[in-house]
Amino acid sequence: MAKKSNSSELKVSKIKEGTVIDHVDAGMALIVLEMLGITGREGTVATLSMNVVSKKTGRKDIVKIENRFLEYNEINQIALISPNATINEIKNFTVVKKFDVQLPEVIVGFPKCINPRCITNAREPQVQTYYVKSVDPLKIRCKYCNTNMDKNDVVKQLTKYSGITK
Amino acid sequence: MSRKSFLGKSIVSIKDLTREDLDIIFEEADKMEQIIKSNKKPLDGKILAALFMEPSTRTRLSFEAAMHHLGGSVITVSDPKSSSAVKGESLSDTIRTVENYCDIIAIRHPLEGSARLAAEFSRVPILNGGSGAEEHPTQALLDLYTLLKELKTVEGKSIAMVGDLKYGRTIHSLAYILSKYNAVKLYFVSPPSLRIKAEIKNDLKEAGIEFHEVESLSEVIPLVDAIYMTRIQKERFPQEAEYEKVKDAYVLTKELLTFAKGPIPVLHPLPRVNEISYDVDDTKHAVYFKQMYNGVLVRMALLNLILGGEVK
Numbered sequence: 050m051a052k053k054s055n056s057s058e059l060k061v062s063k064i065k066e067g068t069v070i071d072h073v074d075a076g077m078a079l080i081v082l083e084m085l086g087i088t089g090r091e092g093t094v095a096t097l098s099m100n101v102v103s104k105k106t107g108r109k110d111i112v113k114i115e116n117r118f119l120e121y122n123e124i125n126q127i128a129l130i131s132p133n134a135t136i137n138e139i140k141n142f143t144v145v146k147k148f149d150v151q152l153p154e155v156i157v158g159f160p161k162c163i164n165p166r167c168i169t170n171a172r173e174p175q176v177q178t179y180y181v182k183s184v185d186p187l188k189i190r191c192k193y194c195n196t197n198m199d200k201n202d203v204v205k206q207l208t209k210y211s212g213i214t215k
Numbered sequence: 216m217s218r219k220s221f222l223g224k225s226i227v228s229i230k231d232l233t234r235e236d237l238d239i240i241f242e243e244a245d246k247m248e249q250i251i252k253s254n255k256k257p258l259d260g261k262i263l264a265a266l267f268m269e270p271s272t273r274t275r276l277s278f279e280a281a282m283h284h285l286g287g288s289v290i291t292v293s294d295p296k297s298s299s300a301v302k303g304e305s306l307s308d309t310i311r312t313v314e315n316y317c318d319i320i321a322i323r324h325p326l327e328g329s330a331r332l333a334a335e336f337s338r339v340p341i342l343n344g345g346s347g348a349e350e351h352p353t354q355a356l357l358d359l360y361t362l363l364k365e366l367k368t369v370e371g372k373s374i375a376m377v378g379d380l381k382y383g384r385t386i387h388s389l390a391y392i393l394s395k396y397n398a399v400k401l402y403f404v405s406p407p408s409l410r411i412k413a414e415i416k417n418d419l420k421e422a423g424i425e426f427h428e429v430e431s432l433s434e435v436i437p438l439v440d441a442i443y444m445t446r447i448q449k450e451r452f453p454q455e456a457e458y459e460k461v462k463d464a465y466v467l468t469k470e471l472l473t474f475a476k477g478p479i480p481v482l483h484p485l486p487r488v489n490e491i492s493y494d495v496d497d498t499k500h501a502v503y504f505k506q507m508y509n510g511v512l513v514r515m516a517l518l519n520l521i522l523g524g525e526v527k
Contacts, residue, residue: 166347168328173305175332190414193328194349197414 067115069137070127075100077130078110083208084126085114093117106133126159128152129203132184152184160198160206167194218243221520225334225341229352229391237395241360243516246526247284250515256286257524263287264317266309267344268295268324273485273507274344274353278321281514285524290316307336314339318522322346340521342514348382353517354484355388357510362441364509365480365502369393373400375435378445378465378490380411382452385484386445390415394422401426402435406461409447432465436474442467442500444483444490462488469494482506 073081078097087093094115103109118138119127127134128150138146156179162169169177169191179189179198187200198206218239226232232240250257263282267275271293279289306324310333313320322333323344330343330350345351362369374393380386380403390411393399401419403411403426410428419426429435436442444467452458466489467481478499483491485503495501519526 164327166325166327168306168324168326168332168346171305171326172303173307173332175307175335191328193331194347195327195414 063142064113064115064139065142067113067117067139068119069139070112070114070131071109071135071137072103072105072131072133073110073112073127074131074133075106075108075110078112080130080204080208081110081112081127084130085117085119085123087114122158124150125153125156126207129156129160129187129189129207130200132187152181154181155179155192156181156189160203162191162194162196163198163202163206164191164194164196167191167196169193218520219523221517222523223340224521225330225337225343226352226517226521227330227334227341227343228350229355229388232352232392232395234395237356237359237392240356240513240516240520241363243520243526244360244509244512247512247515247519250519250526251284257519257526258282258285258287258522261285261287261319261522262317263289263518264313264320265289265291265293265344266313266320266322266324267291267293268322269345271323271344273510274323274351275321277507277510278342278344278514278518281511281518284511284515285518287318287518287522306332310336310341319518342517342521345384348384350388351384351484352388353510353514354385355392356517357506357513358385358389358443358482358484359392360513361482361502361506361509362480366440369396369399371398372440373402373438375402375404375432375439375442376445377404377432377442377467379409379447380405380445381409382448383445386411386443387415389443390419390424394419394424399424402439403428404430404432404435404465406430406465408457408461432467433471433474436471437476439479440476441479442481444481444487446483446486446488446490466490466492467495468492469498472498472500475500 070081078099087095096113098111100108124136132152134150136148136150137144158176162177178192180192182188182190187203188197190197265275265278275293282289306329314337317339319340320337321342321344322330325347327347327349330341330346334341343350343352366372376386401424447462449458480502481495481500483503
């Protein structure tokens, strides 16, 4: 059911159960879906808004996914490429939980290090670990090989896309 | 900080060491010549495993000699082709096996971050003998020890670092270690394609170290108190043609050194190809072979401190 609003506001249709990721960085919605492993072919019901107006940031994307709640590591992944995103958990048409994503100081488990000579890219049991050197612009440093990655590098490593800017 | 704080410690990166740590290591190194001359065996009964998965002469032999001088023994893998690495064994498995045979492991491995991973899995201390193009902390320690012996201090001194600054791990470790001293000025001399990496420059800026990037070696010689030469490493270039373009760019000769402030020390981690011409070897500038002897003293110091050898 569409929310009643005047014509200059965004129309947001409510979902019964699921997650709304608001304030995704403009242009990142498709990458968020890819990071969450959502292609549509598995039957997930999802809605995207891309480059819509945002009072906070000028432009934003929104991702709504029905019947899915995000794991902690998935939220951290989103924080890597959209540090200002907000997660809304919806149950029975009501927002039961709402919180901002927060990039931790140390990222564990992803993405793959961009340095092909890093030991973490060899077949070893340890997990990738990165120190967050700056949030915006994003800069993370591999604990093992000290290589820095910016947002473009992170997007490239998290998804099959070749990055958002040339 | 005391000698005891080194017991059981791994040396993975220069960044893990404080200025106080450096003072303790060098003070210990000063005592090692006396150990060599005497019959003392502070590490009798201890075993060093030298796990060298990349070619090495100096570092491996230096570690082995250091352990023998201290009365300990050595077991070695010097050829990766002879080890289970060719069967696809992971480094973590190799470490968890070898730690059962020894009290300490010195490791050289082609991948970056390898020593840090080894230290996380190992129950015995790890000494990083070179991890890919990333770091070579014991080399930096012996380089600095040599500079301190030659110059008495590095504070307020200008040092030129020349050659392969991008892939040279000895450069990376030495730049970090010098950043722990005050008022050191660094001149990074290299062809544009081999400039020092941005991450290291940022770290140096954060540490407040003054540095300049220049292309001409002859320009900096009159300005500096010491020169650190490095080989332009063919194996680090993805394409041979790129290597051929730069290999002869920076050669230090006796004639060039006539423009120096005085008998300034010239260091090199070796092996050299042609970057220091043989006519420098007989001059007062040539410190590179003395550097290698200092390497034994510094490695003895580390082994003794970490394994708790007595020094009376």
